[in-house]
Amino acid sequence: MPPTTKLSPPAVSGEILLDFPQEHVLLITLNRPRSLNAFTPGMTDDLRRVLNWFEDEPSLWCVIFTGAGRAFCAGADLKAGIKTTGRQAETGEKIISDMHGFASISRRESKKPFIAAVNGSSFGGGTELTLNCDLVVASRDASFGLPEVKRGVIAIQGGIPRLVRIAGHQLASEMLLLGKTITADDARNRFGFVNAVVAPADVLPTALEFASQIVANSPDSVQSTKVALLLTQRHSNEETLAVHVRSPETVANFQGANIKEGLKAFNEKRSPVWQNAGTRTAKL
CATH class of the missing domain: 3.90.226.10 (2-enoyl-CoA Hydratase; Chain A, domain 1)
Known part of the structure; x- marks a missing residue:
């Protein structure tokens, strides 16, 4: 189950x-x-x-x-x-x-x-x-x-x-x-x-x-993208970009475990194993 x-x-x-x-x-x-x-x-x-x-x-x-x-x-x-x-x-x-x-x-x-x-x-x-x-x-x-x-x-x-x-x-x-x-x-x-x-x-x-x-996609990437979709309804392109890159969801994506996993899985030619959005990994 x-x-x-x-x-x-x-x-x-x-x-x-x-x-x-x-x-x-x-x-x-x-x-x-x-x-x-x-x-x-x-x-x-x-x-x-x-x-x-x-x-x-x-x-x-x-x-x-x-x-x-x-x-x-x-x-x-x-x-x-x-x-x-x-x-x-x-x-x-x-x-x-x-x-x-x-x-x-x-x-x-x-x-x-x-x-x-x-x-x-x-x-x-x-x-x-x-x-x-x-x-x-x-x-x-x-x-x-x-x-x-x-x-x-x-x-x-x-x-x-x-x-x-x-x-x-x-x-x-x-x-x-x-x-x-x-x-x-x-x-x-x-x-x-x-x-x-x-x-x-x-x-x-x-x-x-x-x-x-x-x-099947990274939940961090999906949530950041969903935020951008909503922002475009209220802001110009430049305003959307400025607000989007500073949003908690986008910051979590850049700093989280899933961006590392996605790139690693691509290089290893395998399917990624995602964690819940916001999951962090220890700094290397």
Whole structure:
């Protein structure tokens, strides 16, 4: 059994399921299939605890999100949402103060890769969650929508800026201003936020294959690169370089055991044996 099966994640409700399908990989399954995995406040609390733990657990290098049943995620459970318009200002302030966004994911800037295994429909916050993942696998029958304008609300938890950066203003407007639902093929070929469209039975295996390829690489290098990907969304090229080379993840890469192991393995014509990110070796 892989070592990650011995981990002790935080206790969660039955609304999310945790698994460790392969070494260094966490699988999170949204588990409200009768409600199309719509998020409750309790689910968000569960995910906040789990993802904070995941960030700090050195033996976990990658996370996959998927949904139970026929949907990936229908967004927020509207029955648990705002009850009166008089609470809008209070909710707006709460959104600003919630640094991780919808489901504690849509604005979370993790140093570790996120993969979405979209097994069905994805609407509202579910699409915002997807847009914040680094790699997205979708089933052929998957669909994506940001229908907030049809409900009198806004895709304000991270969906708007992410979609505009990926798809551009005009294509983003199709989803955001029209409330339009798009197919998995359109999400890949026109909008550009899906990496692979596969048969429904192949969604999770394909996501696991992506995860396998990630954890075959140096976790120090992967985490430093992920930080750079996020920095490019906020800074110019020169500013990104300056911040990136001084980041804790990049410093750890330069000073860690894995950079030495990677170069040594290359010279010895063998596969490298990586250690957890941040592992140091004694100075020679």
